[in-house]
Amino acid sequence: MKTYHFTRLSLVLIIFTSLFSCSKSEENVPLEGGGNFANLIISSDSPDNVLVLNETINLMVTGDDGVEYTNEATFYVNQTEISGSSHIFDAEGSYEVYASYLGINSNTLSYEVIDAAERTIFVDNSKALRNQTITFSMVDSDGNDVTPEATFFVNETAISGSTFVSASEGNFTVYAQYEVSGNTQNTASKSFEVFIPVRKTVLEDYTGTWCGYCPSVAAAIVEAHAASSNLAIVAIHETANSSPDPYHFPQVDLLQAEFGVNGLPAARINRTTTWSNPYDVNDAIVTAGEATNLAIAIDSQLNGSTLSVDVKVIYEAGSIQGDKLVLYLTEDGLIHDQVNYYDTDPSSPFFNQGNPIPDFVHNEVLRLSLTNIFGDEITATNAFDTYTKNFSIAIPSDYNTANLNLIAMVVSADNTARNAQFADVNEDKEFE
Numbered sequence: 001m002k003t004y005h006f007t008r009l010s011l012v013l014i015i016f017t018s019l020f021s022c023s024k025s026e027e028n029v030p031l032e033g034g035g036n037f038a039n040l041i042i043s044s045d046s047p048d049n050v051l052v053l054n055e056t057i058n059l060m061v062t063g064d065d066g067v068e069y070t071n072e073a074t075f076y077v078n079q080t081e082i083s084g085s086s087h088i089f090d091a092e093g094s095y096e097v098y099a100s101y102l103g104i105n106s107n108t109l110s111y112e113v114i115d116a117a118e119r120t121i122f123v124d125n126s127k128a129l130r131n132q133t134i135t136f137s138m139v140d141s142d143g144n145d146v147t148p149e150a151t152f153f154v155n156e157t158a159i160s161g162s163t164f165v166s167a168s169e170g171n172f173t174v175y176a177q178y179e180v181s182g183n184t185q186n187t188a189s190k191s192f193e194v195f196i197p198v199r200k201t202v203l204e205d206y207t208g209t210w211c212g213y214c215p216s217v218a219a220a221i222v223e224a225h226a227a228s229s230n231l232a233i234v235a236i237h238e239t240a241n242s243s244p245d246p247y248h249f250p251q252v253d254l255l256q257a258e259f260g261v262n263g264l265p266a267a268r269i270n271r272t273t274t275w276s277n278p279y280d281v282n283d284a285i286v287t288a289g290e291a292t293n294l295a296i297a298i299d300s301q302l303n304g305s306t307l308s309v310d311v312k313v314i315y316e317a318g319s320i321q322g323d324k325l326v327l328y329l330t331e332d333g334l335i336h337d338q339v340n341y342y343d344t345d346p347s348s349p350f351f352n353q354g355n356p357i358p359d360f361v362h363n364e365v366l367r368l369s370l371t372n373i374f375g376d377e378i379t380a381t382n383a384f385d386t387y388t389k390n391f392s393i394a395i396p397s398d399y400n401t402a403n404l405n406l407i408a409m410v411v412s413a414d415n416t417a418r419n420a421q422f423a424d425v426n427e428d429k430e431f432e
Helices: 215-227 253-257 281-285
Strands: 038-044 049-052 055-061 074-079 084-089 093-101 109-114 119-123 127-131 133-140 152-153 170-179 185-188 190-195 201-207 231-237 266-268 293-301 308-316 325-332 334-338 356-364 364-367 386-394 406-409 417-424
Touching: 038 093, 038 109, 038 253, 049 055, 055 093, 055 253, 084 293, 109 119, 109 170, 109 231, 119 190, 119 308, 133 170, 201 215, 201 417, 215 231, 215 266, 215 325, 215 417, 231 325, 231 417, 293 406, 293 417, 308 406
Parallel strands: 049 109, 127 190, 201 231, 231 364
Antiparallel strands: 038 055, 055 084, 074 093, 093 109, 119 133, 152 170, 170 185, 170 190, 201 266, 293 308, 308 386, 325 364, 325 406, 334 356, 406 417
């Protein structure tokens, strides 16, 4: 999200599920043409994700158009470009490998490199909800599961078995202790996190460039954002016959009818609660940042004019019947004159700025809805399970892609926002 100023009226690229490839690559005969893929899939000739020190792997990448792009793609190991499509791992540790071609990144392969006599551990969830079970495992250099041989230590305290649950948030480390020929050995440590979801309040600003009283909401939103960073803000523009608004949202009338908006300016908190003049900031932020029971993640990639988005929702107690997912695309930095009835009001931050205010900066302007404007149904989701939905949409050529943001909300059957998340386009925003 962009920095807020008083001169504003506010209110993956491809997302792909991170695939984990454990199989050896197979011969691939390239098809004619190529370059018409939406996803790239990387694989290797390693039968598992445990490698012995100085082991070499050979990599291959194929598009979802069935064409192999190994010779054209660039491969990266721990974010560092490598030469060719093979790599020798000459140091112990954890590695992530992916390929990139024509601006699209593949899925990521993860490897643990160990000495032939050593063991390594895996954590099945590096970021877990409070009270969510985390499972540890240990394997030898051949990839064999030797978990029964391990005693696991979390934050230097031995645990019983190979699972861990925490009711408190925090950062943790785990390692395993095992014996070889009567000698006690320790694996390298792994880190993981337990988090409690944070509520992000939705503020929706119904506005127009022709609306002279609308800057008052803009000022209140600036003040609210200064008081809390846990706000997801959307500016929904409506045009006027007398003074067309270039940012008019075509379905604004449906939103206004549903949420009882009868004139401008108007603002809503979490979609259904009226934020009334004089727009007390405390009303807007009273629940922002509180602990809640669901979290949202957004990952997006822009490839040319095609935006791909992956939204994930995780619940502590499972979904509620009627839950829906709303996903909006907004744009910052739009420049247009703003009618200003506060030009002669010395108590207003818009005093003496002109009427209209020239070259006013409009932020968080609602451009597109990737879902139904009131949300798409979330299928029944159990506690600690993740609901995932993928989107793909063409971005109009007049949008500034550097200024695009995504706003995701989970709303209940009555359209009240239960929680929200925001992210820039091309950002991977994890659960918070």
